[in-house]
Amino acid sequence: MEPSKRSEVRRLPERGDYDPQTINSILDEALICHVGFVADEGYPVVIPTIHARSGGTLYLHGSPASRMLRSVKNGAEVCVTVTIVDGLVLARSVFHHSMNYRSVVIFGRPREVDDPDEKMRALEAVTEHVAHGRWADARLPNDLEFKGTTVLAIAIDETSAKIRTGPPGDDDEDYELPIWAGVVPVATTFGTAIEDPALRDGIEAPGYVTDYRR
C-alpha cells in the first residue's frame, strides 16, 4: 500500500510499515481506538471507542446522541489511531528511553451505514471484535435498538503502521556505563470473569469468557 503525504511515517521512517497484513493485525488485536475529529468550533476532540475491522473497512458505532458520531457522520474528516504498547525501553541515557509499540493511524471521511444488512454485519463485527463467539449467544438487537445505533464505516486505505521493537539503542560511548538497560515487557491480560450478581442459576460461562484471548 502506498502511503499518502499525511499517512507516511516521516519521523523515524524506518519504523513505518505499510503492509496491509501488518496493519490489519494491529487493528484486530487492539481492543479500542482513539478517534480524532474537529469540533464545529474548530478545536480538536479525541474520544476512545470500540472499533472493528471487516475486510478493508473499519466500523465505529454508538448512540445517535454521541457528539463524535454526530460530528463526523456527514463526512467530516477523522483520524483513527490504535496503539498497542509492548514494552518499556530503558536505555542507559535518559535521552534514548523509548517504548516498544505497534500503532496504526487511519485518515478518512466516514460514511454512515444505512443498508440494514451491512449495518447488522457491522454490529456483529464490533461484538465479535470484543468477544469472539458472543454474537451467537447474546440477544440480538431488536428494531428499536437497531435504529437507536449509529454505525460509521471508514475505508482503511489512507493508513500506516508505526512499530518499534527490540532492545534500547544507546550512544556508542554509553555502553561502558555501569547502568542496567533492557526492556520491560508490557501486555494486556484478561482475568477470571466476574459473573453478573443477577445471573440466573445454572448458567456456565462460555469458553470465550473462561479462556479469553485475542
Add this chain to the structure above:
Amino acid sequence: MEPSKRSEVRRLPERGDYDPQTINSILDEALICHVGFVADEGYPVVIPTIHARSGGTLYLHGSPASRMLRSVKNGAEVCVTVTIVDGLVLARSVFHHSMNYRSVVIFGRPREVDDPDEKMRALEAVTEHVAHGRWADARLPNDLEFKGTTVLAIAIDETSAKIRTGPPGDDDEDYELPIWAGVVPVATTFGTAIEDPALRDGIEAPGYVTDYRR
C-alpha cells in the same frame, strides 16, 4: 473543579467525574496518552505519546522535528485523552455490551517550556512516569540532548474524567434469558525484564525493573 462546556460529560452524565484526585490518579496510572491536534490543512491528527503530570501541569516531550510538537507548540489547541480499559462488559443483549474504563480528556493550548529548570524537571517527570527511580540511575541529558528535546506544558484545568464500573445493565425482561453475563477483567501487566544483549557483565536489574508496578 467546574467543567467547561466542552469538557462536561454530556452523554451518560452519571459517568462524569470532575474530582482532581480522580483525574490525577488516571493520568498517573496510564502509560501513554493520545494527543489530538488540527493540522495546518485543517484535518485532525491523533498521535500516541508519553505524558507526565506534575501538580496541575501535564508535560509532553519529543523531538523538535516531531510534527505534533511543531504543530502545537505555538499555542494551537490540543485535546489530550488518556484511557484505561478495566473490563469487557458482556450483557445478555448485544445492545447493552460495554466496557469498564477510566478516561480523562484535557483541552488546552500548550506552551513550550523554555526555562531550563522547569524543562529539566519535566524530563525527570516523564522519565519517572515510565519507571519510578530511573532518573537517579540513568545518564542525564547532556547539553545537546537537552536542546534537542522539545517540552510542552498544558494546564490541567479544562478537563473531565469519564468512568464506568460494575456489572452489565440489561433490560428488565432480559434477566430471565439463559445467557451468561458478567465482566472479563482487563489489566496492563509487566513481564520479566529482558536485559539488553549488550549489557556489561555483572549489572543487576534494579528493583523498579524486577518488581515493576504502577
